[in-house]
Amino acid sequence: MHKRTFKTASVATIILSTMVLASCASADAGSGEGQGGGDAGGTLIVYTNSNGDGRGEWVTAQAKEAGLDIEIVGLGGADLANRIVAEKNNPVGDVVFGLNNMFFETLKDEEAVTAYEPAWAAEVDQESGDPEDGAFWPLVEQAIVTVYDTNKVPAADAPTEVADLWKDAAYDGRYEVNTALGQATPQLVLAGLLAPYLDEDGDLGVSDKGWKQVEDYYAHGSPAEEGTDLYARMARGDVDFGVLPSSGITARDAEYGTVTGVISPADGVPYVTEQIAVIAGTPREAAAEEFIDWFGSAETQGAFAAEFASYPVNEKARGQALPEVVELIESLPKQDIDFALTRENIGAWVEKTELEYLP
Amino acid sequence: MRNSSWRAMLRSPLVVIVLVVLVWFIATFLVLPNANLLISTFFPDGKLSFRALEKLISSERALKSLWHSFALAATLAVTVNVVGIFIVLVTDYFKIRGSRVLWLGYATTLIYGGIVLAAGYNFIYGKNGFITNAALNVFPDIDPNWFSGYFAVVVVMTLATTTNHMLFLGSSLAKIDYQTIEAARNMGASTWRILWRIVLPALRPMIFAVTVLTFLTGLGALTAPLVLGGTDFQTIAPMILTFSKSSGSRDLAALLAIILGLATIVLLAMMNRVEKSGTYFSVAKVATPLQKQPIRNPLANVLVHVAAYVLFVVYALPVLLIVLFSFLESTAISTGTITWDSFTLANYATVFGTPSVLKPFVVSVVYSALASLIVVLGMLFVARVFQKHRNPVTTLLEYLLHIPWILPTILIALALVMTFDRPNPLIGGQVLTGTTVLLLVAYVIVKIPFTLRLLKAAFASVPESLEDAARILGAGPLFTLRTVLVPLVLPTAAAITALNFNSLLDDYDTAVFLYHPLYEPLGLAIRASTEGENNLDAMSITFVYTVLLMIIMGFTMWLVYGRGGARGRRGVRRGTRRAGAGAGPGAAAAPVAVPVPAAAVATVSPAPTPAPRA
Incomplete structure (x- = not known):
């Protein structure tokens, strides 16, 4: 009895799971082919280590309101940087934010991120990012x-x-x-x-x-x-x-x-500065750039700061940051x-x- | 012994197919990726670098941690046996009141582990634990730090790793020839003499086997030393974890892991020798089921009962506490001030309030089920071929299949990502990086050694006469495998499947580099919801997930072990069935004695449940 149940269960599980995976795989094949060929459509995959405490959900919801369809992939800083470097020949993610400048220096060195000048470039202190090459741009300090x-x-x-x-x-x-x-x-x-x-x-x-x-x-x-x-x-x-x-x-x-x-x-x-950049080799570069323009803008960063007690690098956004946060940060020399x-x-x-x- | 001539081996089409597939699999997924990574690690500029070895030897801390890992493994090899044999005897051999309840208590280690287990013990006996606090009220002079360091780690890990004793030693015990015991008693032997001279010797191969397993678990110990070891007793696993995440230090991580892996291989080779000289299958040929023995000495009887129930309480307390804590505010837990007001459903609300909370569960259940079934099905063929045909080629292939025991999981995962990020002719020009398949491949890989060891042992215990009989009756090899051999090892296979399934459910280390962004597995979801600098409820949420995992894992174990009757009758049922087709009734293990040569979790398998620190 047990033998048979186990067998039936096994067979059923294998068939079911294969179907599930096969459907996933064929879905991938669609986007996978695109990855080589430059498919600009589809969900934007956003890599971040700054998704905890409800930030990920907040960003996804706000992006949707702004007309951007994104999927957040959240991993710890070191794991995320390792993953991006490991995937650099066939990137899975399209854009990355939240890692600190040290990690981004590594990504830049490995040529895993690509330069882009966001629309809000003039609103941030270039020194906090990558003043030489503009490979990554500062968000939060x-x-x-x-x-x-x-x-x-x-x-x-x-x-x-x-x-x-x-x-x-x-x-x-x-x-x-x-x-x-x-x-x-x-x-x-x-x-x-x-x-x-x-x-x-x-x-x-x-x-x-x-x-x-x-x-x-x-x-x-x-x-x-x-x-x-x-x-x-x-x-x-x-x-x-x-x-x-x-x-x-x-x-x-x-x-x-x-x-x-x-x-x-x-x-x-x-001090550390969390940065944002386009992942090199993504087929959805245009969408990634659009996301960066939106996410780093004074409006979004200001709302983010008010919601999550962050200190934005974007000078126009600082007005919306919590006063105690601004006071603390400005009292501490760098x-x-x-x-x-x-x-x-x-x-x-x-x-x-x-x-x-x-x- | 078995037929090992080349021609005989290659004459069977089945064996040829299995070997071809196996060689392809090993070359593609085990050798190629890891060789690439190791070569770039140890030969940075095209020539061998001894940097890692020099660093290691000159580091007092690394050598001390390494020594601690070995010391822990050696100690556990003794302590786990003492406790493990004791619990097997009180649940399966002696007549003890309430042995089924006891069994349930001891079985709690099947359904949780990692940081939650260590934290559970810490909340009870640690510096701020409630037993410690209670004791301090009575005897204010005790050291509040009494439960830390080597002692605490050994205690917790001893209790946490008796799982294998329960599963595999328990099933060996049920197969002892009861007529020998009866005969000895008729000749006037005492309870203890029978135990020492008949029962324990008959269990020796299995005891040796689970000892190896315990030793390997001790070598890879990660969370218990982190939580309870204090500054005096840290092991090598956390260092391997840190180093394997930094590209510059990867050689050190690999070197350390290889040192632990070599210890594994030495033990494995020893086991293979013992297995070859195998003269120890004292399988009952007659179906006289083992009957539970009363302890005749009243004093001893009382003492054994007391010890059994004390142990029961020690086992069950952390689980109860974790369930309780999942309903508590996190500040109440961490500061140790629990009042009636601290009880809340908020933790569950947080978990179930997360959008699409169910999806990671489904993803992980599908991946784990698929991986554990594939690996067991595949290894059924492989173990069979290895068992039947012993020659240098199969020996080499067998050792190659143990690569996942030698390297840290993180390195294996990274190697896969970097190897399959371009079209690879070995897999028909496919790119696997970024697909849903790669994680499945990795899950299958990391479960191969454990599965192979146990299945090979299960096949080893199948009497050759059965197979000969089938052949004489005209059955083909596939038919024989399917209808004669597989049913004999099916209970073991089912148990392995369940164990593999449970351990993959909340995996983090393999998945972190491999999972497809749209199919997030559970380990990642747990980590995501417990990470973050402002997430102060991390521990409570971990507890909630642990409780949910316990439910799934408990259900899995019930599917394999629990159904169809009371455990107390298992021996009887198994005995009678064995006389029939030999297919055990989904009960604890193989119908014939199964020596488990060596099996263990991956050498370094870091916390199954996430560490809630960012």
Whole structure:
């Protein structure tokens, strides 16, 4: 009885699934042929790492209103960049946004994105994107900040320099360090730590003093716990400080009842700029460009900023950004980080840190 | 032993077809893509680079993590056996009150794993866990961090990996010749003496086999050390994961994975030797079903009962907690302050409120079902040919089929994307990158080693006399395979299908580079809804998805194991049926003893359920 049921079930599943896949495959064949031949129709495939928290749904709905038919493919930053590079000979996606400048430098280097000057090019600071070749264009700016809860640590008692956290024994084990160096934010923290110590004669272009900073930073910190938010750990009293992209502050203060304070060092904090670009070799280049013109426009970026507490690069859109976001970002000086150089070295830096310095 | 001459092998058209297809498949999908990737990794400028090896040797941290992985594997090989044999004995061998309920508790590891399992234990025994808090109220001097490091990882992984014992050891036990046990008892042997001298020795091949499996799981341990290991006990898998995502460090990732893979292959070779010298199939030829043994010593009886139920509670608590937590606000979970007001349906509303929430489930169910059926059907032929014809060619092909155990899943996926992004003559000039087919191919590939090991073992236990009888009666090879051999291994095949299906359902690592944008699988959907810097409900939503997955997986396991009668009667049913056609009643395993030489999850199989951090 069981044997037969299993057999029948197997056969039925195979037939059904083959039909499903076959229909998918033939649908692909339609668009697949187009991919080679330059079919400009069909749904625009938008790659992004910035689809969480309902952003993906929001963008899809707004685009539809603007007459653009898009499908969001959301993946984490490193995974997405790897996927685009791996697919570059036969691209699946048409346009990519949300990755930071470091990832976009890689995509440009691999010739996986292609240059296009959007209609709103004059409204953004060229320096935040790719001023030389115009391969990618800036959308949203974020600061990578060290935060604490002013309810627990009065602002007066907080350190003024991030380095105090590992130089002053009072903070030993009281700040969270994220050891998942495959992810974007921990990589930017590393880049920020090393930026003041660049030295051509040093190991991997960094002086010994710089590596000592990295060593001390991880040695005196408390490693992040998989699956536990920084603010939950602060609420429990495990740690007092931790690193967060600035856009995450508003939601956390609302959720945990915290009043976030930010350490603002004299040299500034690392900034990242999320970018947008056309994926090289897409048959839907015109549609991709149309999407970029729409998405980066002051109107869309302004609405996006109001909805998701972002800080738009588009100067005309900033009027619609939340006042507290604007105030925070404008109060934090920008650390001087050479992103082209960082991009070249970050892989090696991550490797060295992973092999030698992580706890 | 078996016929291994070339001519005999090539005389059968069936074998020739199987070999041709197999060689094509191995060359196209296993060797070509991975060789391309590895060559570009280890020979960056056309000559061999020892960079990775030098880096590895000079890194104290990497060597320590590697050592931890091996230490964990070795420890688990012991602890999992102790716990695994114990639970098999109390559910299947001894007369224990409520053994069916116990079985259900112990079986919970079949339906969840990864980060959710580790987190579940952490919520109970971790620094802020409620057992720890309760204990602290009574004894304020205990270290709140007591449940972390090596000890905690071993405990959690021991409990989490007894699945194979339950499935395969349990079924071997049912096939022990009961008349031997009766005879021993008539001669005055005690319960323990029978256990030590008759039962356990008869189970030895299977114990050895699941030990290998456990060892490999230990080597690839990822989430339990991440969640519970603390700074003192981190393993190598997270490092492999980080390195395989960075193009400059890919050689290191590959090297580390190959070191773990080589350990796998050494064990595999050992198993193959043992299998060849195979003199240990003590299959009952007479259908006297195993009867449960009472424990005569009253004290021992009480102790075993207590231990069994304590273990039951330990197994069942995290599952109950996860179901409970899926109804809680996430701040309540993460800060550990649960009140009546914290209960909410909001997490379920979030999941089901997502547009087209159902589609990823359908996509994943179709992919997983298709992949697990294809791989089992294909491997049925392959395992049969390997089993029947042993010569250097089949041995080589067999080892090549284990490539997916040696390389990290991420590298296999990347290699596929990059190889099939242009028309390839080996597949009729098709381009696979960007189609729905590539992910299916990848799913089939990653499940080959596990499936092959188990099926080959199942075939090994089929008495040759049955086949001879069929041949003498004039049956052709295909007919014999279909009507005589396949029914004998069908229960094992069904079990493998179910296990493969369950493990593919929430896969992330294979799918991330391969899925078609319009057909998003479940693993990706879960990750998407738990990722994001402002997504503070990540853990609760993971729990909701886990509960939904548990339901699907539970249903799959029920399809294979649960239907058609109570488990308690399984032994009886299996015994009687075996005397007939030999086709086991969908029960736990092969009708004849199945030594599982070596089977395990991919060497490095990172968290099945997503890590909710961006």
